[in-house]
Amino acid sequence: MSWTDERVETLKRMWGEGQSASQIAKELGGVTRNAVIGKVHRLGLSNRAGAGAAEPAEAAPAPVEAPAEERPHMRTESATPQRAPKPDPEAEEVEELDENGIPISAARRAIIPAGQPLPPQPSANEISPEALAKVNEVEKSAKKIGLMELTEKTCKWPVGDPATPDFWFCGLPTQQGKPYCEAHVGVAFQPMSSRRDRRR
């Protein structure tokens, strides 16, 4: 493969968008990230300034093109009630909490198998609001994969009740090494410290 005009253009565009060299290489195909970086340098745009866009704004997680693009214009949003019921962090006090401070969603409450131990869910009242908010966002865009799809690189955060058809795993890219994606790592690993006496 050679650096045709078109390929160089794609390179420039993506680099400008803040895409990583490896992502660009993957997109172009036939080249390694090293080749991309090398080219970037030769083109003299190692400094990601050129592109008008100031910040990359966090590379959007793999589009994966699963959801059929259905965004004619603006939606009055909140038009997705069919989603798996998720505990709403903003609703504090309103939701019932179990002994671990876990909000019990309607769905879950309805199907709790006889005293079966549920997977370790985050203790809502012991985690930073930011982290929680993040998780709730992520769970909306999660890949919702099944047990079989789990790999070392997919977030293994369980959502829902295993005894329910609504059960799935996050599936987003894991935080290097760890078993969960960034958002879930945030609520999974609590520094022993902050767990100290939390007012109930």
Added chain:
DNA sequence: CCCTGATTCGC
């Protein structure tokens, strides 16, 4: 461990 970009240097 996995990933990032930067640099070098033989081709």
Added chain:
DNA sequence: GCGAATCAGG
């Protein structure tokens, strides 16, 4: 000019 190997960092 090209890019693998290597370096340096997260």
